[in-house]
Amino acid sequence: MTGFLTLLYKELLRFWKVGFQTVFAPMVSTLLYLLIFSHVLEEHVQVYPGVAYTVFLVPGLVMMAMLQNAFANSSSSLIQSKITGNLVFILLSPLSYREIFFAYVTASVVRGLAVGLGVYLVTLTFFDVPLSSFPWVLMFALMGSALLGAIGVIAGIWAEKFDQLAAFQNFVILPLTFLSGVFYTIPSLPPFWQGLSHLNPFFYMIDGFRYGFFRASDISPYVSLGIVATCFVAVSWLTLQMLKRGYKIRH
Amino acid sequence: MIPAIEVEQMHKRYGALRVLAGIDLKIEPGEFFALLGPNGAGKTTLINIIAGLTRATSGQARVMGYDVVSRYREARRMLGVVPQELVFDPFFTVRETLAIQSGYYGLKNNGPWIEEIIHHLDLADKADTNMRALSGGMKRRVLVAQALVHKPPVIVLDEPTAGVDVELRQGLWRFIKQLNREGHTIVLTTHYLEEAEALCSRVAMMKQGNVVALDSIRNLVGSVSGCSVRLRLSPDTLPPALQSLMSRREEGCYILTLAEYSQLEQVMAALRKAALQVLEMQVLQPDLEEVFIRIMGAHKIRKPETLPV
Numbered sequence: 243m244t245g246f247l248t249l250l251y252k253e254l255l256r257f258w259k260v261g262f263q264t265v266f267a268p269m270v271s272t273l274l275y276l277l278i279f280s281h282v283l284e285e286h287v288q289v290y291p292g293v294a295y296t297v298f299l300v301p302g303l304v305m306m307a308m309l310q311n312a313f314a315n316s317s318s319s320l321i322q323s324k325i326t327g328n329l330v331f332i333l334l335s336p337l338s339y340r341e342i343f344f345a346y347v348t349a350s351v352v353r354g355l356a357v358g359l360g361v362y363l364v365t366l367t368f369f370d371v372p373l374s375s376f377p378w379v380l381m382f383a384l385m386g387s388a389l390l391g392a393i394g395v396i397a398g399i400w401a402e403k404f405d406q407l408a409a410f411q412n413f414v415i416l417p418l419t420f421l422s423g424v425f426y427t428i429p430s431l432p433p434f435w436q437g438l439s440h441l442n443p444f445f446y447m448i449d450g451f452r453y454g455f456f457r458a459s460d461i462s463p464y465v466s467l468g469i470v471a472t473c474f475v476a477v478s479w480l481t482l483q484m485l486k487r488g489y490k491i492r493h
Numbered sequence: 494m495i496p497a498i499e500v501e502q503m504h505k506r507y508g509a510l511r512v513l514a515g516i517d518l519k520i521e522p523g524e525f526f527a528l529l530g531p532n533g534a535g536k537t538t539l540i541n542i543i544a545g546l547t548r549a550t551s552g553q554a555r556v557m558g559y560d561v562v563s564r565y566r567e568a569r570r571m572l573g574v575v576p577q578e579l580v581f582d583p584f585f586t587v588r589e590t591l592a593i594q595s596g597y598y599g600l601k602n603n604g605p606w607i608e609e610i611i612h613h614l615d616l617a618d619k620a621d622t623n624m625r626a627l628s629g630g631m632k633r634r635v636l637v638a639q640a641l642v643h644k645p646p647v648i649v650l651d652e653p654t655a656g657v658d659v660e661l662r663q664g665l666w667r668f669i670k671q672l673n674r675e676g677h678t679i680v681l682t683t684h685y686l687e688e689a690e691a692l693c694s695r696v697a698m699m700k701q702g703n704v705v706a707l708d709s710i711r712n713l714v715g716s717v718s719g720c721s722v723r724l725r726l727s728p729d730t731l732p733p734a735l736q737s738l739m740s741r742r743e744e745g746c747y748i749l750t751l752a753e754y755s756q757l758e759q760v761m762a763a764l765r766k767a768a769l770q771v772l773e774m775q776v777l778q779p780d781l782e783e784v785f786i787r788i789m790g791a792h793k794i795r796k797p798e799t800l801p802v
Contacts, residue, residue, distance in 0.1 A: 248596025256584045327580035331639065333546055334574050335597035336566040493507075493547050 246341040249332065253349030255319075257315055264353060269360045272307040276300065276365065279425060289427050290458045297302070297459045300371045301452045302424035304358045305386060309444065312354035313394040313415055316346040320398025321407050324491070333492060339485035343395065343478070350391025351384060358383060371455060378454030378463055382450050386447040389474045390411050390415075392481050410437035443473045460468070495558040497647045497678035498543060503552035505538055505702075514702035517553070520680060520695075522646070525673050527689040528682045529785060530699035535576060536682045539699070540651050544574045555787045556647055569599060573640035577651040579632050579681075581624040587611070587635055588620045591642055598643035604698045610638045613668055630661045635666065642670075648672065650681040654688065666692060690781040698788055706788050711780060717779035718788060719752040722760060725773035732767040735760060740786070746773065748788075 257264040280296035287295045310351075323329035334340065365371060373379060401407040422444035428436050439445050450466035453459035459466070485491075498520040505513040513535045517786060520526050529538045541547035545561050545568070554561045559568035584592060588607070595603040601605050611620050614634040619627060624635065633653070640648060650669070654662045670692065673679045683689055689696055690710055698706040721740065724731075724747045731739060731747050738749040738760070749760065757776070764771060777783070 244599045244601055245597050248593055251596070252585075252593045255589075259584055323582070325581070327576075328582040329580050330546065330576055330580055330595065331582070331594055333567065334544055334572075335594070336569040337597055338566070351494070488548060492545065493541075 243337065245337045246345055249337060249345035252318060253315075253345060254352060254416045256319060257349070257353050264315070265356050268311050268357050269364065271359075272303050272361045273364060276303055286483050287426075287432075290456055293456055293458075295370075297369055297371050298452075298456075299425065300362070300365050300369065302448050304361050305382070305448050305451045306364075306419050306422075306424050307361050308358035308383060309389050309390045309419055311357045312350040312390040313351040313397070313411070315350040316391045316400070317398040317407055317411075318345070318394075319349075320488060321401050324398070324402075324459065325404070328404030329491065334399060340483060343392075343482055343485055346395050347388055347391040347478075348384035351380065351387040352395055354387030354390070356382060356388075359424060363465050373455055374457050375454045380454075381467060382447055382451040382454065382463075383475055385467070385470045386451065389443070389447070389470065389477060392477045395481050396477070396484065399484055402426060404492070418442055422448050423460070424448055439481065446470050451466065472478065496524060496555070497524065497557060498680065499553075499555045499558075500543070501553045502540070503539065503542060503554060504550045505535070505542065505547070506550045510707075512702050513542075513552075515547075516623055516699075516702070516704055518697060518704060518707070519604045520678060522557075522671070522678050523676055524695055525670075525679045525693045526681070527693040527696040528680065529686065529689060529696055530682075531789065533701075534699040535702040538576070538698055540680075540682065541647055542571060544649065545569060547798060550773065567680060570643060571646055573643065573645035574716060575636050575640045575648070575650040575653055577655070579629055579636070579656075581632050581635065582625070583614055583625045586621050586623050587616055587627070587638075589636060590624060591638055594639045595642045600643060603642065607642065610641050613665065614638050614682065633657055633661070637668075646676070647678045647680070650679070650753060652682055652684065653708075654683065654685065686780075686782045686785055696781070700789060706784075713784045714781060715777055717784050720754060720779065721754070721783060722749045722757070723747070723773070723775040723777060723778040724749065724764075724771060726764070727770040727772050730769070732769065733764045734763040734766075748777075 276296065276299060279299055284295050289295065289298045320329070323332070362371070370417060397407055397410045421439065422442050423439065426446065428439045431439065446461065446466035446469045449459045449461050450463045450470065453463040453466075496519045498518070500516050500518040503513050503516040516539060528539070530536050538547060542549045543556060543561060545565050556568040557571040561568045571580065585593065587612070591607045591611070592603070595607060613619055614637060616631070616634055619631055624632065627635065637650075637653070648669075657665070659713060666688070669679055681693075693710060695709050695715065696706075697704050725741070725745060726747065731743065735749060738751065738756070739750045740750040742748070751757065751760070766773060
């Protein structure tokens with residue numbers, strides 16, 4: 243247990259030492275999205291009856307920030323350690339592959355929650371965003387961050403160069419988050435795009451997370467939670483297999 | 494007694510390239526052991542397999558009796574490795590680095606020992622400095638400290654003195670000799686044969702993935718009979734009669750290998766006959782370097798072996 247806790251502590255200390263860049267900066271960029279989109283669209287769009295567009299936007303943006311930062315944490319930490327070579331300190335130690343996995347994913351969840359909570363608290367000073375079911379919100383926040391943390395571990399292990407990681411981020415993570423219904427609800431889309439959106443696991447995270455705020459969603463939150471949990475289990479299994487075999491890290 | 498390190502029939506291939514071709518090696522507890530060999534001989538690969546950084550294609554390795562794959566937790570607790578590359582984590586200070594490394598091994602409250610290694614390796618002034626701000630030599634010391642943080646009985650140092658200044662090198666060896674006296678098994682790879690000769694009791698010489706010599710330094714040096722003669726001549730030509738004795742040229746000198754001291758007479762006669770002037774002459778006792786050169790030369794067995802893909 244001490245080994246796992248130490249690696250977790252090291253991962254937390256790592257992002258905390260550069261907290262300006264890892265927590266504060268993403269908060270600012272998320273708030274800028276909110277400012278711009280709400281200014282442009284406030285008067286034109288009403289997604290749920292009685293919910294202002296800006297207020298509708300907040301949970302989606304919070305979730306998006308959490309997902310992106312959870313992914314960034316594990317993936318950037320791993321690739322930096324690989325490229326600078328200091329991953330060797332972990333590989334030489336008796337830490338098991340499970341301890342390594344859970345430490346990286348937990349640190350990602352903590353960073354995701356820190357950014358998400360920060361964004362939410364700041365928006366509260368401007369808008370009244372109700373939080374009607376804390377358990378749902380927490381559940382989706384945890385599952386979403388954990389899933390992206392695990393995907394980050396895969397990306398960090400797979401990528402050999404920073405630009406490969408950037409490609410993964412820009413061509414996989416970013417489109418999946420942007421096309422998941424952060425800025426709109428899926429029923430507003432043409433049927434083809436609706437169908438496509440239902441294949442995007444990020445959609446269920448955002449939809450379920452939003453349910454915790456407004457008690458309104460496109461899909462039942464139980465279904466969404468089931469899908470997100472299934473994805474997490476599948477991705478975790480894959481990540482654990484990679485770590486167990488030492489894929490790209492123990493040659 | 495359980496060997497500190499035991500390697501059996503170790504093979505490692507990367508695709509068609511054979512890096513280790515069936516290594517057998519046993520290192521006893523308390524030994525000061527050196528792995529010697531040219532670049533690409535497979536020394537680092539062998540160390541990496543023992544440390545669990547690399548997976549063997551086949552064969553087994555054990556540290557203090559623990560298999561490095563099936564009992565990796567115990568094996569890694571028994572082993573401290575100083576890697577060849579100067580790696581460090583730029584986010585942390587020296588003390589943080591050591592405390593974190595200690596935690597990976599499951600050790601809590603390891604502060605007193607950490608302070609002791611900081612003191613022994615002269616890192617006290619820099620203990621709260623970020624790793625990024627340290628000089629290369631200081632980073633090397635931290636790597637040594639990290640390898641010792643869990644008090645491993647077996648310590649492996651991969652080229653520990655490469656690019657290290659003389660003062661630090663001496664300090665490092667003093668400390669490592671002390672650890673050896675206290676009972677730690679030391680295994681090192683080095684390019685400096687004088688260091689191996691001065692420190693180690695036994696050496697293994699590796700070439701192209703094979704161990705080509707494994708013995709105590711005394712036996713290895715003793716196995717070489719005769720001596721070498723180093724000659725600087727004017728004009729700079731070797732008489733044909735002596736060509737067969739020549740082993741190599743070094744800095745404008747001819748190095749001749751003599752099977753017996755009595756051959757010296759023959760050499761002098763040939764030089765006199767050719768009316769050459771001897772500018773410099775040295776009779777060299779066989780040393781580890783001589784043994785190394787002869788063994789490496791004698792095993793010009795085959796090109797790096799490739800297998801059908």
